[in-house]
Amino acid sequence: MSAPIAKDAEHAGSTTLQTTYLRVKRLSTILALVVLASACELDNYDAPNAQLSGRIIDAETNELVEQDIIRGTTIKIIEHGYDPVQPQYLRVKNDGTYANNLLFANTYTVQPELRNFVQVAAQDIQIGSDTKLDFRVQPYIRVKDASIVKDGTRIVATFKLQQTVPEVVSRIGLYAHAEPIVGEPIRSVVAEAQLGRTVEEGETFTLVIDAAENRAMLKSGTPYFFRIGAVINVPEAKFNYAPAVQITVD
Amino acid sequence: MKIRILSIIMVMVLSVLSCRDVLDLRPLDKLDSETLFATPEGVRVYLANLYGQLPIEDFSFGRLGFNTANVNTGGIAPATQTDDAANSEFSHLLDGGGNFQWWDAGYKLIRDINLLLETVPTVSSLNDATKAALLSEGHFLRAFTYFALVKRYGGVPIITTVQQYTPDVESLRVPRSTEKDTWDFVLAECDAAIENLPASRAEDSRRATKWVAYALKSRAALHAASIAKYWSKAPLSGPAVSEGLVGMDASLANGYYEICIAASKAIMDQGGFSLHKPTPGSPEEATANYMELFQNPNSAAGEVIFVKGYTNPGSSGHSYDFWFNPNQTSDGAPHPGRMNPTLDFVDLYESYTDPGQSAPIVTTTDGNVNDYNGFNPNKTYLRFDTPYDIFKDKDARLWATVVLPGTEWKGKTIIIQGGYIEPNGTPKIETKESIAVNGETYYTYGAADWTNYSGFEVYLGNMTRTGFSFKKFLSPNPVPPNLTYSTTDWIEFRYAEILLNYAEAVVESNYTANNAQATARDAINAIRRRAGHTVDIGLNLENVLRERRVELAFENKRYWDLVRRRDYHEKFNNTIRKALVPVLDLRVSPAKYIFIRKNLSRENPLTFPTNFYYAHIPGVGANGLVQNPQY
Numbered sequence: 001m002s003a004p005i006a007k008d009a010e011h012a013g014s015t016t017l018q019t020t021y022l023r024v025k026r027l028s029t030i031l032a033l034v035v036l037a038s039a040c041e042l043d044n045y046d047a048p049n050a051q052l053s054g055r056i057i058d059a060e061t062n063e064l065v066e067q068d069i070i071r072g073t074t075i076k077i078i079e080h081g082y083d084p085v086q087p088q089y090l091r092v093k094n095d096g097t098y099a100n101n102l103l104f105a106n107t108y109t110v111q112p113e114l115r116n117f118v119q120v121a122a123q124d125i126q127i128g129s130d131t132k133l134d135f136r137v138q139p140y141i142r143v144k145d146a147s148i149v150k151d152g153t154r155i156v157a158t159f160k161l162q163q164t165v166p167e168v169v170s171r172i173g174l175y176a177h178a179e180p181i182v183g184e185p186i187r188s189v190v191a192e193a194q195l196g197r198t199v200e201e202g203e204t205f206t207l208v209i210d211a212a213e214n215r216a217m218l219k220s221g222t223p224y225f226f227r228i229g230a231v232i233n234v235p236e237a238k239f240n241y242a243p244a245v246q247i248t249v250d
Numbered sequence: 251m252k253i254r255i256l257s258i259i260m261v262m263v264l265s266v267l268s269c270r271d272v273l274d275l276r277p278l279d280k281l282d283s284e285t286l287f288a289t290p291e292g293v294r295v296y297l298a299n300l301y302g303q304l305p306i307e308d309f310s311f312g313r314l315g316f317n318t319a320n321v322n323t324g325g326i327a328p329a330t331q332t333d334d335a336a337n338s339e340f341s342h343l344l345d346g347g348g349n350f351q352w353w354d355a356g357y358k359l360i361r362d363i364n365l366l367l368e369t370v371p372t373v374s375s376l377n378d379a380t381k382a383a384l385l386s387e388g389h390f391l392r393a394f395t396y397f398a399l400v401k402r403y404g405g406v407p408i409i410t411t412v413q414q415y416t417p418d419v420e421s422l423r424v425p426r427s428t429e430k431d432t433w434d435f436v437l438a439e440c441d442a443a444i445e446n447l448p449a450s451r452a453e454d455s456r457r458a459t460k461w462v463a464y465a466l467k468s469r470a471a472l473h474a475a476s477i478a479k480y481w482s483k484a485p486l487s488g489p490a491v492s493e494g495l496v497g498m499d500a501s502l503a504n505g506y507y508e509i510c511i512a513a514s515k516a517i518m519d520q521g522g523f524s525l526h527k528p529t530p531g532s533p534e535e536a537t538a539n540y541m542e543l544f545q546n547p548n549s550a551a552g553e554v555i556f557v558k559g560y561t562n563p564g565s566s567g568h569s570y571d572f573w574f575n576p577n578q579t580s581d582g583a584p585h586p587g588r589m590n591p592t593l594d595f596v597d598l599y600e601s602y603t604d605p606g607q608s609a610p611i612v613t614t615t616d617g618n619v620n621d622y623n624g625f626n627p628n629k630t631y632l633r634f635d636t637p638y639d640i641f642k643d644k645d646a647r648l649w650a651t652v653v654l655p656g657t658e659w660k661g662k663t664i665i666i667q668g669g670y671i672e673p674n675g676t677p678k679i680e681t682k683e684s685i686a687v688n689g690e691t692y693y694t695y696g697a698a699d700w701t702n703y704s705g706f707e708v709y710l711g712n713m714t715r716t717g718f719s720f721k722k723f724l725s726p727n728p729v730p731p732n733l734t735y736s737t738t739d740w741i742e743f744r745y746a747e748i749l750l751n752y753a754e755a756v757v758e759s760n761y762t763a764n765n766a767q768a769t770a771r772d773a774i775n776a777i778r779r780r781a782g783h784t785v786d787i788g789l790n791l792e793n794v795l796r797e798r799r800v801e802l803a804f805e806n807k808r809y810w811d812l813v814r815r816r817d818y819h820e821k822f823n824n825t826i827r828k829a830l831v832p833v834l835d836l837r838v839s840p841a842k843y844i845f846i847r848k849n850l851s852r853e854n855p856l857t858f859p860t861n862f863y864y865a866h867i868p869g870v871g872a873n874g875l876v877q878n879p880q881y
Contacts, residue, residue, distance in 0.1 A: 185823075
């Protein structure tokens, strides 16, 4: 770039350089201000501001309905105002409660999808900063009179089943794992029976896991969680359970 | 001023002269279809490209995709994502979004094939017969491609013309067809292929023939039938299911089984194929014959139907010898020993002394083969003079597929040992120690230096952790120790698979026409006879499935068999695969070998989620397709 042509030889040199310097300084200041002004926000998206929580409650007994946190009941929520819209799925904890505090406030259509109970109607709700939503349901199977006790190295589970739908009970099981989230999907030792029939209310079932035969998984003197479960023969039905019990095996 | 005007005039003149032609210039680096297809060489060039893109699940296929022999895959072969084998280091059953994704490349290939199909009829220098044969070849390629898509995703968009780009992108979207329609399309494409493909080729013998198209039809129809029949073992729900994009009704199963039966029978009756060396004189001969078939498919022209060749070591070879030799025969490869057949798999083979059922390896006097808790001092273990006596009467194919402990491979005795029992009864298993007994030193892994054994020590993952190493397909000669130096050819379709497809279809559909039950029984017994069996067995599902699994072992079939029969989620539910640990028993003198059945070490419980029967469809935000269940 050539130097500006001096009209007057006397004014060439320092005056021109000074002007250039001031111009550059002014420009850089403006530039810096622009950058700073726009750098304050990382993006223009809001953070999650809503929470939905609640319980799965047995409509008849008013107790919580036990679940699996992994590969268990899911609650589908579909946000209004978007097309197409990706459904979101909430998980339910083993004890039958659920909570998600990373949602966006809006109106949603909510309905459980994969489940261990008879389907309930979808409902539209407004999810705000602390929305509670319980589901009163009819579980496919109730595990009754559940008892899990230690008998030497044997862990013995006895229980009765009450089915609330006409389909057959596929299978029943006693599941063991080191973690409290034990269930059919999370187990290191299992004692299962393929039933494939309906059950009577007075029928007692017994399932046994002998720690002595499962030493690779059940170490003597270590506590494990044991849980009784049963599943109905409805496509994609999830297991119904009694609460897990912690036992230190011999 | 004058110069200025002159230069302006010059520029105007030049631009007027040149702009007329610039958009009509022909590219100097591309050929138009008329030129390309006018000569046989041009046709072969284009077809070679299509064959190169075909989704053949061969030696260079794995969870990282097709043609990944030059990639560091960690030696994770598809077989190690099933119950047949474990990788020595990784327990990689699953990959996110469903296994073995293949979408964009599939539709790119379809477009290239559609281009062929649309262009061939217009090429004036080809005669009608040549055109018909080329079109049939195109239909075979398209059938093969859509087969790869439908078995991964269920129903997919069926595109049979070359789409022309238009800014109206909406009009370019093609919705998914139902799963049933997609399978029917694959089978119809096979028929279009069968129509005009030659029965054999004098030149380019590896290109598709009529029998290759029949073989694809046999395989695809069996797959479709299985899904229809076994869908209810793992039912799914959601929009993809309600629209029929995934799932087929059980009533469709027998129709597809019959298509499989007819296609297989065409090959059996008219194809002129036969099993390689079908009547060995002894099990040892059977073992040698079976190994020969895979070490050099070109020596078994009677059995192989469709072969993919690997010619240039270092560029277009594969890497099986690099990853899978036992540690002792790595010939310098840094990461051998990666393919470890499981005890579950080894248990499967029949014993010649008790044909008709699997012969699990019995290690204790109580005969309990369900105790995987490891060494138990209260049990009485059977003792053996050598590490391989325990496998004595097992099927020849076991000896040909798996490197059994203590057997010879590439001139070395492969030592696979997990430990010893000290004379005082203390077990030292899967730990590195040595002990002197009566002046002789014994090592837990069978030798002092790690270069002299091939099992159980956790040393760079070169050691088998199942107690078995691998040799099917491997070269008996040293291969340069680098990726892509193996040149053993891959058999994609062979006669034994056709017989097994036929037998399974007949059993599953109770097909009785034309003496099919007897033919199917003869088929599985012919395969067994080739493996040294002398006693025939009856035709039932268990026998057919066992034969299939041991005969086609490690040919990348097991994964899809587990998927199509909906067995995967049952076989893999918090499952830990199993190992057989040879242990030197120093409580007796001379020392003898005992074996411990146990859970695989360093293995996480593996679970196959049912929605993985269909892979996740990529890009649904852009292509507007209905996503598969639970993604």
